[in-house]
Amino acid sequence: MRKRALVVGLGIAGMSAASGLRRAGWAPVITERAPERRxxxxxxxxxxxxxxxxxxxxLDTLHTRNPERGTTWSLNRRGHRRPALGWLDLPGRPTAMVRGDVEAALWQRIRPDGGSGESGVEVRFSTAPVEIVGDGTVVEVELEDVSTGRRSRESFDLVVGADGLRSTVRSLAFGPHERFMTTWNAMICAFSLPGQAPSSGAQDSLISARSGGAVWVSGLADRAPTALLTYCAKDVGAQFTGDRTERLRDVFADMDHPAVRHVLDALPTTTDCLFDSVHQVKMDRWSTGGSCSPATRRGA
Ligand SMILES: Cc1cc2nc3c(=O)[nH]c(=O)nc-3n(C[C@H](O)[C@H](O)[C@H](O)COP(=O)(O)OP(=O)(O)OC[C@H]3O[C@@H](n4cnc5c(N)ncnc54)[C@H](O)[C@@H]3O)c2cc1C
Known part of the structure; x- marks a missing residue:
């Protein structure tokens, strides 16, 4: 009989782990807390x-989006711009995409039927672990349907925590977040823009940076650009209180550029925003009694 693995989290790490386990002859099950794939x-x-x-x-279906044309511009406080180097000018000529492109290609890999049929890796949405007990040979997991609160117990040979920075698997198997997460006193906010900033080419990228903060607009080939705001914060906890847009308007008030205003104006209506603090997870070991926690997250 094939060994069973529980993979918690349907992101890049979870789907990659499930794909690899399946290739190695395991029967992986992915649980995802969200009600659907993002x-x-x-x-x-x-x-x-x-x-x-x-x-x-x-991942032969991966869609990539390097701009065929477009310039990276550095903006200064007086509203002037000049050509600059961007992410895609890094050595090795990186390949551009959005996170969802990688996830879509992985989804295709683990669910070749698109998720409608029985083939591929089993995926359970609205499901999260609430208890994990491992003795080195078998791992007993209590799973909760987060929409109904109904709980059930299941045994697995392995549990993989691929549930992001604040991993529930890590906290259940290894201990509280505070033991492993060091803070970098920095924040990020990343989201898709509805359209390009005024007076910029469709595939242009823009950088407005000063000490302690930066706003990036990343132009892509066949979709609207994405925005990334980064800033330093002494009190990271305070950043999560109050209205997010007002806070960011405050942080970037000294960048009175139409492109920065365009980004900040788009923030209240976005449905797809990552706003988080930046941490490094440090652990002496990444597995214990049948549970492990892959570290794939760069930045936040
Ligand atoms: C702004 C930004 C830019 C980046 N740029 C790059 C780049 O240029 N190049 C690069 O290689 N990497 C980049 N990264 C890093 C890369 O995006 C991440 O490493 C990767 O997406 C992390 O994937 P993950 O699956 O580990 O976690 P996540 O994407 O966080 O996925 C975790 C999943 O687990 C689910 N989940 C959470 N808790 C539970 C639970 N209790 N039960 C069940 N499911 C749960 C979540 O809903 C989510 O679906 C960037 C990251 C950020 C934030």
């Missing part, structure tokens, strides 16, 4: 190493 997401660029991982994973 799409969209922020701009990411893959270095040649990342593209090698794409090949290894067999």
């Amino acid at each position: 799409t969209g997401g922020y701009f990411i660029n893959l270095t040649p190493e990342g593209m090698r991982a794409v090949d290894d994973l067999g």
